[in-house]
Amino acid sequence: MRWSWAGVGLLARLVVGGVWLVAGVVKLPDPAGSVRSVRAYRLLPESVVPVVGHGLPVLEILVGLCLVLGVFVRAFAVLSAVMLAAFVTGIASAWARGLQIECGCFGSHGNAAANAQAAYPWDIARDVGLLLLSAWLVWRPRSPWAADNVLLPQRPAEATYDRTHEETREHGEEAVNGHP
Amino acid sequence: MAKKRSTATRRAESEAAATRAAAIRAEQERAERRRRTLVVAAVVVVVLAIVFAIGYAVQSSSDNSGTAGSTPGGTVGKYAVPAGPADAPTKIVVYEDFMCPFCGEFEKVTRSAVQGGIDAGTVQVQYHVLNFLDRSSTTRYSTRAASALGAVLDTSGPAVAKKFHDLLYEHQPQEGSAGLSDAQLLDFAVQAGASRSAVSSAISSQKYKNWVANVTDQASKDGVTGTPTVLINGKRASGQTTDQLAAEVESAIKG
Numbered sequence: 001m002r003w004s005w006a007g008v009g010l011l012a013r014l015v016v017g018g019v020w021l022v023a024g025v026v027k028l029p030d031p032a033g034s035v036r037s038v039r040a041y042r043l044l045p046e047s048v049v050p051v052v053g054h055g056l057p058v059l060e061i062l063v064g065l066c067l068v069l070g071v072f073v074r075a076f077a078v079l080s081a082v083m084l085a086a087f088v089t090g091i092a093s094a095w096a097r098g099l100q101i102e103c104g105c106f107g108s109h110g111n112a113a114a115n116a117q118a119a120y121p122w123d124i125a126r127d128v129g130l131l132l133l134s135a136w137l138v139w140r141p142r143s144p145w146a147a148d149n150v151l152l153p154q155r156p157a158e159a160t161y162d163r164t165h166e167e168t169r170e171h172g173e174e175a176v177n178g179h180p
Numbered sequence: 181m182a183k184k185r186s187t188a189t190r191r192a193e194s195e196a197a198a199t200r201a202a203a204i205r206a207e208q209e210r211a212e213r214r215r216r217t218l219v220v221a222a223v224v225v226v227v228l229a230i231v232f233a234i235g236y237a238v239q240s241s242s243d244n245s246g247t248a249g250s251t252p253g254g255t256v257g258k259y260a261v262p263a264g265p266a267d268a269p270t271k272i273v274v275y276e277d278f279m280c281p282f283c284g285e286f287e288k289v290t291r292s293a294v295q296g297g298i299d300a301g302t303v304q305v306q307y308h309v310l311n312f313l314d315r316s317s318t319t320r321y322s323t324r325a326a327s328a329l330g331a332v333l334d335t336s337g338p339a340v341a342k343k344f345h346d347l348l349y350e351h352q353p354q355e356g357s358a359g360l361s362d363a364q365l366l367d368f369a370v371q372a373g374a375s376r377s378a379v380s381s382a383i384s385s386q387k388y389k390n391w392v393a394n395v396t397d398q399a400s401k402d403g404v405t406g407t408p409t410v411l412i413n414g415k416r417a418s419g420q421t422t423d424q425l426a427a428e429v430e431s432a433i434k435g
Contacts, residue, residue: 030315031243032393036400046401051236054243058235062228075224101405108312152216 009143012133016080017067019130024060026107031057037104041090042097059083067137070146077137084131088124095120245397249390252330254338259395260306261333263342264298270432273306273411275399278325278348279313279355280407282422287349289426297433298342307345310396310407311389313355321359323392328365328379330388335378336369343372 027034035053038044044052063083066076091103100116102108103123141148256262260273272294276283297303309326316322325348333341347368353359360368362384369383370376382388399409410417410425412432419425 028239031239032245032397033312033315034239035243035245036312036396036405039400040405042403050240050243054239055232055236058239059228059232062231072220072224075220079224079228099405107315152220 005140006142006144009137009140010145012136013067013070013073013143013146016077016130016133016137017064017069020060020064020080021068022064023106024057024062024064027057027060030107033108034104037102037108040099040101040104041094042099043090043093070143070148071151073137073143073146073148074141077134077141081131081134081138084127084134088127088131091120091123091127095124244390245393247390247393249394250387251391252334252388254333254341255330256306259391259398260308261329261341261345262304262306262338263345264304264338265301266304268297268302268304270297270303270435271306271413272303272429272432273308273414275308275310275404275409276407277310277313277322278352279316279322279359281352281355283408284349284352285422286408286410286425287346289422290429291346293430293433302435303433308395308399308404309345309392310399310404311392312396312400312407316355317353317357317359319358321353323389324359324362324383324386325365326392326395327386327388328362328369328383330391331379331382332369332372332374334388335382336372336374340373344369344374347372 031054034057035050038053038056039046039049060083063076063080066072067080087103087105094101094103095117098117102116102119105123105127142154251258252261254262256266274286276286294303294305298305307329309329311320311322311326314320314322329341329345329348332344348360348365351360351364351368366376366380366383369379408422408425410419410429412428417425417428419428
């Protein structure tokens with residue numbers, strides 16, 4: 001039980017962080033395209049569009065790096081969840097308004113507009129999945145191979161990343177020692 | 181009696197002390213957690229602000245949209261390459277990218293009808309050549325080809341530019357390839373009727389690449405999110421497939 005829970009945290013970090021990293025890196029070489037992708041949603045005022053288009057890819061890389069490396073996992077998982085919730089809202093809104101755009105999630109390609117309506121549900125499903133994994137990390141940010149284990153060491157009473165306070169109190173030292 | 185009470189009192193006192201100690205410890209732990217949360221939140225916010233600011237600065241400095249550059253002479257409304265007389269009754273606006281395969285298909289299907297309308301003087305086509313598929317080639321072919329079209333229009337006029345435009349679609353490179361080389365672009369320009377010495381340096385230096393970036397940016401601001409996008413007499417063609425688009429264009433030309 002405890003190892004599988006720790007595994008879930010590690011897996012969630014790698015999956016969510018890895019997706020953010022890729023999404024940010026592929027957008028970097030095409031800042032103008034990133035701005036156009038943001039503008040295509042027709043949700044933000046034109047004065048804000050370039051700021052988001054230029055800043056978002058860098059933010060995505062930062063969130064991705066910190067999750068993969070396990071730095072301040074809970075804080076960045078909160079940010080990840082907020083960004084994903086915003087994306088889901090944006091895609092759902094484009095879908096509802098009948099816009100024929102590609103989500104621009106992994107850079108802009110230009111040709112996908114023709115089958116946009118078919119792509120929206122998959123984009124939303126992917127983002128909701130990532131949102132759930134982010135929520136897990138907000139709830140249980142501790143996992144193995146994370147910089148947090150060094151940066152924010154836990155006191156002995158809560159030293160195992162997978163253990164709730166109640167369990168620790170109930171089973172005490174014996175339970176800790178009783179497990180391999 | 182006294183001893184017994186004393187034992188009870190001692191036990192009660194030691195229990196009370198233990199409870200107090202636990203409460204103090206718990207309070208200290210809570211304070212420590214609060215302090216840690218605040219520190220982490222502050223660090224994260226500062227890092228976010230710094231990274232966002234640096235990222236925004238770097239990304240916006242490498243985005244040449246909005247930078248004024250040379251605009252080719254002979255454009256319509258600064259951004260379009262015209263073909264056909266300005267007083268033609270039917271105006272067709274086409275947004276396309278030289279790398280876009282559907283644009284190549286659209287050009288092939290509508291070529292003879294469009295050229296017929298232009299020759300008869302009843303149709304003017306305004307081509308907006310975009311670069312948003314720059315990453316579909318290894319050499320930013322979309323920008324190079326569109327900039328070369330600007331150079332041909334500027335030096336040799338719209339009739340030669342239209343021929344050059346058609347030649348580029350007839351020899352459209354595969355997506356993901358290096359595209360046509362600058363030398364090939366120059367050869368097609370000359371084949372269309374441009375003077376080699378007049379367009380050579382403008383093509384190799386991509387003289388109009390900022391113009392192409394601005395054409396693309398303006399198209400995005402006008403709500404164009406894919407190519408080909410076609411406007412017939414100001415009204416957006418509704419066709420979803422190349423064939424539907426072509427049919428709308430052809431029926432507009434026949435009038």
